[in-house]
Amino acid sequence: MKRPERLIEKARNYLADMEAFLSNTPDAVAILLDALPHADTALILKMLPLLGFAGKDRVLWPLYNLMRGSKDESVCRSAAIQLGLAASLSNDPSALKAELIKNLSHPKASVRSSCALALGWEGNWPAAESLMAHISDPDRNVQSAVVAALTSVGDLRLFDLLTARLEIGTVEEQRCILLNLWRFGEKTPQVEDVYLGSLETLSPDLRVDVLSGLAMVPLSATILKRYRQLLVEENLRVRLQVLENLAAEDPFDYALLKDILYVLLADKDVQIRQAATRLLAKR
Numbered sequence: 001m002k003r004p005e006r007l008i009e010k011a012r013n014y015l016a017d018m019e020a021f022l023s024n025t026p027d028a029v030a031i032l033l034d035a036l037p038h039a040d041t042a043l044i045l046k047m048l049p050l051l052g053f054a055g056k057d058r059v060l061w062p063l064y065n066l067m068r069g070s071k072d073e074s075v076c077r078s079a080a081i082q083l084g085l086a087a088s089l090s091n092d093p094s095a096l097k098a099e100l101i102k103n104l105s106h107p108k109a110s111v112r113s114s115c116a117l118a119l120g121w122e123g124n125w126p127a128a129e130s131l132m133a134h135i136s137d138p139d140r141n142v143q144s145a146v147v148a149a150l151t152s153v154g155d156l157r158l159f160d161l162l163t164a165r166l167e168i169g170t171v172e173e174q175r176c177i178l179l180n181l182w183r184f185g186e187k188t189p190q191v192e193d194v195y196l197g198s199l200e201t202l203s204p205d206l207r208v209d210v211l212s213g214l215a216m217v218p219l220s221a222t223i224l225k226r227y228r229q230l231l232v233e234e235n236l237r238v239r240l241q242v243l244e245n246l247a248a249e250d251p252f253d254y255a256l257l258k259d260i261l262y263v264l265l266a267d268k269d270v271q272i273r274q275a276a277t278r279l280l281a282k283r
Contacts, residue, residue, distance in 0.1 A: 004038040011035040052082025080117040088121035101130045109139035120149025147176040151183035182216035215245040243275035251282045
């Protein structure tokens, strides 16, 4: 058996036996790193979470190079996420951080996006200023990665910066913020207020995005009241999004909306009728 084949076999063995991996972590990480260049996409995606979790300083640059060099979007994204995790556990990620920040201005949008995502580790407040400077990137995917990174840093000061940006940002910036604001779990009441207020103050084109973010916030009496109002509006996409949000909840939690759901069984739109039927059938 050739060496690459032996490396792949050893890597698969560690993936199949977590006890062996954890009891021999340094050697296991070395095997996974050596196997990376020879592994297919499916195997790489299985290996990356272990490298991010256990690799620390040893995996920073291999993950960075994989993130930059892979032609597979799913590998780049996973490598970026795991690179951020490894950096958060690193003794000194300063050199990596500087490289990631520098490449936020890279000519290729895919590189900018990956580097932004990798900077989003908890407590990485020093990178926040650089990330905020790129929130208006011309590429939508980069904008989304920047906002996702900012919300992952976990510093509540960023909540105020992002909600202020909702008032002055472009529609695409606003959409990215709305889809990620729920990540500030420690500020749930304020997040709920921002979402509900945005339904009234932002462009009608963003209402579905507001509701998509609101779906990630714990259901409250105030949200239920607003859902009731939205379910009788003319906008089909908004009504469908509300019903989709409710589908993720326990039927007991939206029991107060049963009357309106029964009304929707006779709605003129078949999608609305079907969604209402599914919700009532969950009782």
